[in-house]
Amino acid sequence: MGLYDMYQSKKTIRRNFPLLGRMRYLLESLGPEMRQYFIETDTDGKPFNRLQRSLVYQRSKKESDSMPFGTQLDVYQDGYEWINHSIRAIPFSQVNPNPRIKVGSSQCTKPYEASLFNISAMSFGSLSKNAILALNNGAKQGQFYHNTGEGGLSPYHLQGGDVVWNIGTGYFSCRTDDGKFNYDEYVKRATLDNVKMIEIKFSQGAKPGHGGILPKEKVTDEIAAIRLVSKGKDILSPPTHSAFTNPLELMDFVQLLRKGSGGKPIGIKICIGNKSEFLSICKAMIETKTYLDFITVDGGEGGTGAAPQEYSDHVGMPLRDAIAFVYDALNGFGLKDQIKIIASGKVISGFDIVRTLSLGADLCNSARGMMFALGCIQALECHNNTCPTGVATQNPDLMKGLVPEEKSVRVARFQHETVKSAMDLMASAGLAHPDDVTRDAVTTRIDRNKVETYAEIFPELETGCLLYESTVPKDFLYFWRKASVEQF
Numbered sequence: 001m002g003l004y005d006m007y008q009s010k011k012t013i014r015r016n017f018p019l020l021g022r023m024r025y026l027l028e029s030l031g032p033e034m035r036q037y038f039i040e041t042d043t044d045g046k047p048f049n050r051l052q053r054s055l056v057y058q059r060s061k062k063e064s065d066s067m068p069f070g071t072q073l074d075v076y077q078d079g080y081e082w083i084n085h086s087i088r089a090i091p092f093s094q095v096n097p098n099p100r101i102k103v104g105s106s107q108c109t110k111p112y113e114a115s116l117f118n119i120s121a122m123s124f125g126s127l128s129k130n131a132i133l134a135l136n137n138g139a140k141q142g143q144f145y146h147n148t149g150e151g152g153l154s155p156y157h158l159q160g161g162d163v164v165w166n167i168g169t170g171y172f173s174c175r176t177d178d179g180k181f182n183y184d185e186y187v188k189r190a191t192l193d194n195v196k197m198i199e200i201k202f203s204q205g206a207k208p209g210h211g212g213i214l215p216k217e218k219v220t221d222e223i224a225a226i227r228l229v230s231k232g233k234d235i236l237s238p239p240t241h242s243a244f245t246n247p248l249e250l251m252d253f254v255q256l257l258r259k260g261s262g263g264k265p266i267g268i269k270i271c272i273g274n275k276s277e278f279l280s281i282c283k284a285m286i287e288t289k290t291y292l293d294f295i296t297v298d299g300g301e302g303g304t305g306a307a308p309q310e311y312s313d314h315v316g317m318p319l320r321d322a323i324a325f326v327y328d329a330l331n332g333f334g335l336k337d338q339i340k341i342i343a344s345g346k347v348i349s350g351f352d353i354v355r356t357l358s359l360g361a362d363l364c365n366s367a368r369g370m371m372f373a374l375g376c377i378q379a380l381e382c383h384n385n386t387c388p389t390g391v392a393t394q395n396p397d398l399m400k401g402l403v404p405e406e407k408s409v410r411v412a413r414f415q416h417e418t419v420k421s422a423m424d425l426m427a428s429a430g431l432a433h434p435d436d437v438t439r440d441a442v443t444t445r446i447d448r449n450k451v452e453t454y455a456e457i458f459p460e461l462e463t464g465c466l467l468y469e470s471t472v473p474k475d476f477l478y479f480w481r482k483a484s485v486e487q488f
Helices: 002-007 012-016 022-039 050-060 129-142 183-190 221-227 247-261 275-288 309-314 319-332 350-359 368-374 404-428 474-482
Strands: 081-083 100-103 112-115 117-119 145-147 162-167 195-201 266-270 294-298 340-344 363-366 442-447 450-453
Touching: 002 012, 012 022, 050 368, 050 404, 081 350, 100 340, 112 117, 112 145, 117 129, 117 404, 129 145, 129 162, 129 368, 129 404, 145 195, 162 183, 183 195, 183 247, 195 247, 195 294, 247 266, 247 275, 266 340, 275 319, 275 474, 294 319, 319 340, 319 350, 350 363, 350 404, 350 442, 363 368, 368 404
Parallel strands: 117 145, 117 363, 145 162, 162 195, 195 266, 266 294, 294 340, 340 363
Antiparallel strands: 081 442, 100 112, 442 450
8 A cells, every 4th residue: 555655646645655644534534523523612513503403402302402501602793693572571371382374375275374484495315215204294293394395296205294395497296308397297296185385496595596416326216206307317407497488487387386286375485696586576476466475585505405615605695685685575566465485594493583584584494403303413424425314315224224203203393392482582572473573673783882673784665665666765776677577
């Protein structure tokens, strides 16, 4: 080995330091684990620190989540946030611990009563069979919904839990041989009792404008059959849809999906990029009088999907700014009463839920929080098919460690305890229902000596002000003029 190292030409360290140089690569490969277990403080880990992960583990196991001796956070650091409690706080016993939010516009004949906190989009293929089974059974036990992700509707999504079928640019489970939308295959699945809502995926926070990738190593015969694709190569989702090319055609597609589902709620999932493109969709809804039933807003912070670093770090509007923008746009066009906003992006605690409600969301989804409830340890191996906890792998030897019957209970517990925490926080602020949460409910520190509520940071637009150019606020005027129903 030493002689090989001396004469090989690809690795300089090994060529200059035969055998000994190999230690560098070993230590480098162990670096993430060493940092997580021996170096990280409770507030240092990324994307989720130890405090956040521990909160999920404790709630999923129904252990005490109380913290002694005060907060470990620096309350004078820029960005620190808190809820404004009320002298007229409501007793917890008088607050509904599991409120339901009706999703469905005036054009929806089968509205859905959704939970406040649900499972975000994660595909079978990216996640293991056992993980999907545990999530769906957890959703069934806790009476909340399970989003399929764009990887298609699998048998493991149909274990009795409510399902939101996510249809991406690859049209998996409803596609023709050449990758186009297949209406007949769609109707077969959209009319199933477990399928409660349909979500058209434009983009996800992990890699907006990029399209999805499932490595060929993860593509089994079963996955290929579910997705209606061939095996033996990476499965790529195009960055754009082929079923429509502009906002007006999108509205036609929404009508088609609503008809084919028998009147179930139809929505879109989007990570906000160019503001004018979202305003174009709003203008198309006004012109055609066709309404979406919900809009899932994904934050540019990224999610469970693996992505090039530049996409994770620098593409897409972060969740808080995006939720505020989408709410203001819908309210400005007079559409908010028809459409529910679903927040998706690093939502794992009761405070996270209240914060998104304060900005304008109606309910929330969580992906990584639910993965932690399944046993994920943030090993960051999701894209390598080597997940040690059996969550994000198709390796049967690793998958068998995840027992669906055990983990489904933890998923249900985590969801229940998190919703209860959110409702307790609302009660402390004198708010009885998620609809009562407004932008003055949360305050954030701008700098060491200045704080503002979200109402001051994101002042709301007047209802209907975006319907006519003469009343469009100055900050929106450029994007409003650029927005067209004829093109995105």
